[in-house]
Amino acid sequence: MVNKIELYLADDDAVYLERLSMYLLSKRNMFQLHTFSEFEKLENAVRDGNARIDILAVSEQFQQLITEKINAKVRILLCEQSDGGETDGWLHVNKFQKTDNLIAQLLQAYEQETGQPYARSKGSTAARIWGVYSPIGGVGKTAFALLLSRAAVKAGAKAFYLNMEYISSFQRDGAQGQSLSNVFLVLDTKGANLEPPIRANTVQEEQNGVSMFAAPESTLEWNDIGIDKAHRLLTTLSGMVMADVIIIDFDGELNADKVGLLQRCDHVLVPVQMGDSAERKLQAFRRELDLQSAQMSALASRLLYVQNRSDKAGDASVPCDAVYASLDQCFSTAPVPPVLTRIAQEWLRG
Numbered sequence: 001m002v003n004k005i006e007l008y009l010a011d012d013d014a015v016y017l018e019r020l021s022m023y024l025l026s027k028r029n030m031f032q033l034h035t036f037s038e039f040e041k042l043e044n045a046v047r048d049g050n051a052r053i054d055i056l057a058v059s060e061q062f063q064q065l066i067t068e069k070i071n072a073k074v075r076i077l078l079c080e081q082s083d084g085g086e087t088d089g090w091l092h093v094n095k096f097q098k099t100d101n102l103i104a105q106l107l108q109a110y111e112q113e114t115g116q117p118y119a120r121s122k123g124s125t126a127a128r129i130w131g132v133y134s135p136i137g138g139v140g141k142t143a144f145a146l147l148l149s150r151a152a153v154k155a156g157a158k159a160f161y162l163n164m165e166y167i168s169s170f171q172r173d174g175a176q177g178q179s180l181s182n183v184f185l186v187l188d189t190k191g192a193n194l195e196p197p198i199r200a201n202t203v204q205e206e207q208n209g210v211s212m213f214a215a216p217e218s219t220l221e222w223n224d225i226g227i228d229k230a231h232r233l234l235t236t237l238s239g240m241v242m243a244d245v246i247i248i249d250f251d252g253e254l255n256a257d258k259v260g261l262l263q264r265c266d267h268v269l270v271p272v273q274m275g276d277s278a279e280r281k282l283q284a285f286r287r288e289l290d291l292q293s294a295q296m297s298a299l300a301s302r303l304l305y306v307q308n309r310s311d312k313a314g315d316a317s318v319p320c321d322a323v324y325a326s327l328d329q330c331f332s333t334a335p336v337p338p339v340l341t342r343i344a345q346e347w348l349r350g
Contacts, residue, residue: 004030004031004032005030005031005032005054005055005107005110006031006032006034006051006052006053006054006055007024007031007032007033007034007054007055007057007106008034008036008042008045008046008051008053008055008056008057008072009021009024009033009034009035009036009057009058010035010036010037010039010042010056010057010058010059010062011036011037011058011059011061011062011078011095012037012038012039012059012061012062013037013059014037016095017035017037020099020102021033021035023099024103036062039062039065042058042062046070046071049071053070053071053072053073054072054073054074054110054114055072055073055074055076055106055109055110056070056072056074056075056076057076057077057078057093057106058076058077058078059078059095060077060078060079060080063077063090073110073113073114074091074106074109074110074113075089075090075091076090076091076093076105076106076109077090077091077092077093078093078095079092079093079094079095080094080095080096081094085228091109093105093106097193098195098239100126100239101235101236101239103126103239104126104235104238104239105235108231108235108264111263111264112260112263112264126238126239127160127237127238127239127240127242127243127244127245127246128244128245128246128266128267128347128348129234129238129245129246129248129264129265129266130148130152130245130246130247130248130265130266130267130268130269130347131247131248131250131261131262131265131267131268131269132144132145132148132247132248132249132250132268132269132270132271133250133252133258133262133268133269133270134252134270134271134272135252135254135281135282135284135285136252136271136272136273136278136281136282137252137281139271139272139273139278139308140271140273140308141249141250141252141271142163142165142169142170142249142327142330143327143330144269144271144306144308144340145161145163145247145248145249145269146161146170146210146249146327146330146331147330147334147336147337147340148247148269148340148343148344149161149208149210149247149331150208150210150331150336151336151340151341151343151344152244152245152247152344152348153208153209153210154336154341154344155341155344155345155348156348157243157244157245157344157348158209158211158242158243158244158245159209159210159211159243159244159245159246159247160202160210160211160212160237160242160243160245160246160247161210161211161212161247161249162212162213162234162237162246162247162248162249163212163213163249164222164230164248164249164250164251164261165219165222165249165250165251166219166220166222166223166251166253167219167220167251168215168219168222169327170249170327170331171212171215171216171219172203172205172212172214172215173214173215174201174203174214174215175203175214178200178201178203178214179201179214179215179216179217180201180213180214180215180216180221181216181217181218181221182197182200182201183197183198183201183213183233184216184221184224184225184229185197187225187229187232187233188229194232194233194236195236195240198233198236198237198240198242199240199242201213201214202214202242205331205332207332207333208331208332210331211242211243227257227260227261230257230261231260231261231264234246234248234261234264244348245347245348248261248265250262254285254288259292259299262299263299265302266302266347267302267304267347268299268302268303268304269304269306269343270303270304270305270306271306271307271308272305272306272307272308273307273308274307304343306339306343
């Protein structure tokens, strides 16, 4: 049984508080909600320090009245304009954005802080997030990501392929004026609504129905936006109704920023292959998971290792029997390996 998240919500705008509370209560299996429209009542509720507070979300007016640090795992400042950034341990979140996006940001902050995956509520419109990552170079990671995207569509889901490699190995040109660069430009504007540029710069493959961003002007732009903006982009995208599942194609680098993104994934597919060099890299990766077990235990439980043995496609014992040289084929006409179809079906049921 998953414990409910203890959410303390405080805002002097009683109408806003009531409407947000009514929506949050519809996520009854996710939150234990405590609301306060008067600061004195919030102060009394947390005075003894014994209350368990997983998420404390307060308006700017309330935050200015807080003189002592409240013992909360996550502290959210509900801002009227800005979105993103952090000040003295308070994560800034736009209070007037789409409610599903707001909830996604609260849950993202909670999971990043605690390493505990949240329980997705029945009927939630937030997209699932699947990652494809491997510390082994040349293992066919992008091919796996493309084929997994198509497998999700075959299983009845709307899929969005998101390439987050610093140097992209696969992209699609859009119509004139369509480019992920336009989305990056809006990311630089505080408080701007990301949904219109996301929709305007998304292309869909006619053959398989997989959506993705139109290619950026430079693939190196991922290096420039920074990790906070990458999280904001992912949060907005997952809160929209464009996709049931987002498949992220990661590069092979492993650092704190990458771990933070991987921890947002409901599942992570890890392609592996045989060979001395590949096995040494995989051992190093697993050793790092063990060394950082306190921070990465939740991530480790969501990893699924799949062996790439495309050179022995006829061997019935091979877990994944088809990773193709042409990424265009992987995205369009190549048969989807049965193992990836099974994985997509299982993950969508979970």
